[in-house]
Amino acid sequence: MLDIQLLRTDLDTVLKRLATRGYAFNALQFRELEDARKQVQTRTQTLQAERNQLSKSIGIARGQGGDASALMETVAGINQALKGEEIRLQAIQQQLETLLLDLPNLPHDSVPLGRSEGDNVELRRVGLPREMDFPVRDHVDLGEKLGLLDFESASKLAGARFAVMKGELSRLHRALAQFMLDVHTRDHGYTEMYVPYMVNAETLRGTGQLPRFEADLFAVPREQGNHYLIPTAEVPLTNLVRNVILKEQDLPLRLTAHTPCFRSEAGSYGKDVRGLIRQHQFDKVELVQVVHPERSYQALEELTAHAESILQRLQLPYRVIVLCTGDMGAGSSKTYDLEVWLPAQKTYREISSCSNCEAYQARRMQARFRTDDNKNELVHTLNGSGVAVGRALVAVLENYQNADGSITVPEVLRPYMGGCERIEA
């Protein structure tokens, strides 16, 4: 959510900056609603003030044993007028809220302008793809030949875009998650959290998934207030500070959690149909930071480095790109994607996305901190994958494959694999 004051005082700038993301804001409708709001609100509040005043007088008159029937008649008249105004005001404010909740965040000045993926800018490449002097297999071939990856069973159990893993492959998957959590908690100062995998609508509104992106979520219908399966641990972790006023010295908060993530991926059919790249259910170790607004861009660099450190330790080649204005998620002011090298596709694929949401989520959530001079200020929130476990598994399989179809276990994972150095049929 953007600051409505900014829209009132400097709408043109807001429009320009939103346009860089390809978002056309209905400024005319906004102006009309704002004008109406101002009028109706002022009128309503004046009437309310009169009513409150007179009601008080009634109480006083009654207390002195006087007659208040004339006063009561006046108030009845005011209430008559008030009723309509209140309904109108509510309707206007609801429309304004709908308009505001739909607005994406403003991009940071350093974000490159662009319309789509193709305009993202590569910042750096780290690590060299390994030379392979044998026919390179993709992770599906590798996993199925080893007898450890089973999409047939998955589709029987649940349908398309699910996976069943077995034996050492499941263990490798678990090892990856454990390794990531240990690195972030031991070396990067994050606190490990365990959180609900189902959340309510208010929580999803806090981080911005609702109301715009309901189609991407799995809902769990209930009689009263649906639950939703979390699309990422960003949602529960960030919402921990919803409606909270933190102490300034509590900042920054650094939280991490390993959770499954559920995406209905509506509209993604035909894309990445093969393998583990795009699933309805996948695991992720998420990083969330809640920081002082002055420090959020520094924190974004740090958080991105924390995610990178996982790929470095796994010795997976990757590149860092900065998303252009047109490709960023709605809540983000600036996003770095980490893309890992996949030799079978001969390309880099997203494995982490690290964003600074500035006060966009904080304003929705009313997440604040108290400053030294006792004022409440919105925090800034950041989140990033540290990293996606399923895709890390894909990357390890493909980058660590051997000519005979076996997989060398990356050194840092061996302690989590009971010392196992190689996965073979």
Added chain:
RNA sequence: GGAGAGAUGGCCGAGUGGUCGAAGGCACUCCCCUGCUAAGGGAGCAUGCGGGCAAAACCUGCAUCGAGGGUUCGAAUCCCUCUCUCUCCGCCA
């Protein structure tokens, strides 16, 4: 799942229809007093939004006592629905 009790500011807690946005206490901030690991006195201290106002300070209004509806001239207080917490019973990994 059944029975009962409850939800009030950062915390504790009073308040069952009328100057109540809310006593009192704790915590916190500032000032005064006092030479000593302390005590005393005074002042301030909820949030959101609107208007004055373009902004700060300030003034002023509206809303908010778990949430949403209702009754009333007037609701923290009465009624309805829901959510959550606690206690007991049942069930359960």
